[in-house]
Amino acid sequence: MKYYIIAGEASGDLHGSNLVKQLHQLDAAANIRCWGGDLMESEGATLVRHYKDLAFMGFVEVIMNLRTILKNIKFCKQDILAHKPDILILIDYPGFNIRIAEWAKKEGIKTVYYISPQIWAWKENRVHTIKKSVDKMLVILPFEKDFYSKWEYKVEYVGHPLIEVIEDYKATHPLLQHRGKKVIALLPGSRQQEIKIKLPVMLEVSKAFPEYEFVVAKAPGQEDSFYESFLASYANVSAAAGKTYEILNQATAALVTSGTATLETALFGVPEVVCYKGNPISYQIAKWVIKVKYISLVNLIMDKPVVKELIQHEMTTENCIEELKDLLENPVRKKQLDRDYKDLKDLLSLGGNASANAAKIIYDFGSMVTKRLHSQ
DSSP: OEEEEEEOSHHHHHHHHHHHHHHHHHOTTOEEEEEEOHHHHHTTOEEEEEGGGTOOOSHHHHHHTHHHHHHHHHHHHHHHHHHOOSEEEEESOHHHHHHHHHHHHHHTOOEEEESOOOTTTSOTTHHHHHHHHOSEEEEOSHHHHHHHHTTTOOOEEOOOHHHHHHHHHHHHSOOOOOOSSEEEEEEOOSSHHHHHHHHHHHHHHGGGOTTEEEEEEEOTTOOHHHHHHHHTTOTTEEEEESOHHHHHHHEEEEEEESSHHHHHHHHTTOOEEEEEOOOHHHHHHHHHHOOOSOSSHHHHHHTSOOSEEEEGGGOOHHHHHHHHHHHHHOHHHHHHHHHHHHHHHHHHTTTOOHHHHHHHHHHHHHHHHHHHHHHO
C-alpha cells in the first residue's frame, strides 16, 4: 500500500520512524512518503520536507511566518495528490495537520491521526472538525480516551510510544561507570527561538554547581555553530549533538524545557525541573486560552505536581538553582519522585507496544479501504 505521513516536529519524527519500521514489517510492499526528519528517512520513508523547516512556535511567530506556512500547505496538498496514498497518516502538529485533514476529507482520502493534538488543553472546539475529517484517531495518553468519549467520538488507545523507545535504548546501551564529574542534563528545546530564551538562564545555573558537569543536548537539525556563542564562557559546560538519550542515561538531574522531553526525562528516572519561557506576547495569549493545570506531560498524566514547573517570570537563575539543589540534596524529595515515576511508567505501559499497535490498526484499515475500492 501507499502511505503519506506528516510530522512537523522532532518528537513526531521519532514516533513516525518507529511507525514506519512497523509498517514495513506488516507490509513488505509499503511505499511511504513523509514530512518528518532523518529518523523517518533512515527507516525507508521518502522525505519531502524536514521538520526543521516547518516548526514555528508561539502565536506571534506563526503570524510572522504565515506566508511560509500557507506555501507549505499548498505544496503538501499537491504532493499528496501526486502520490495518491491509500492512507494519509497525521502525527500531532495540529495547526497544519487539521487543515490537511479537512482538505483530505473533501478529496476522499482516508485519514488516520496518530498522536492526538492536545485539544483538551486549548481550542477544544476543534473536536468537531476532527470528528468530521478524521476516519480514525489513535491516542497515546490514557485520559484522552475519556476526553473524546464525552464528545461521542470513538478513539483507540495504543499505549505510549516512548515506553518502547526508551526500554529499547536502555537494553542496547548498558550504563557504564562514569569516572568524571556527575552530569546535569540541559534540554533547552528544539527550536532556535526557544533555545535563545531558555539556554542562557540554564547555563548561568552551572556556576552554582562547579562539582557537576552540565551537558547541553543539542537539538536535531540545529547547527553546532548556533550553540558556540552560548557556551564559550562556562568552564563546566559541554554539549553533544544526537546524544540526548546518552546524556539522560547518565544524568543525575536535569533542567528540561516543556514538551515531550519532560516525559523522556522521567522515563529515564532522572529528577528534573521543567523550565518554560517564551515570547511575552505569545505567553500572555497562551495563558488566556490554555485550560490545563500543568505544562509538563508528567504532571498532566499524573494529574498532580510530580515535577516542579518554573514558568515565564518564575524561570530565573535563582529559582532554577534552588529547585536543582532540592533534587540533588533532599533524599525525601528523591524518594517520592522515584515512586511517582514508577507509577507514571506503569500507567503508560497499559496499552502495550504503541508503534506496533498503531501500525496494525493502520494496516488493517488501509487493507479494508483498498479491498472495498477494488470491489466496486
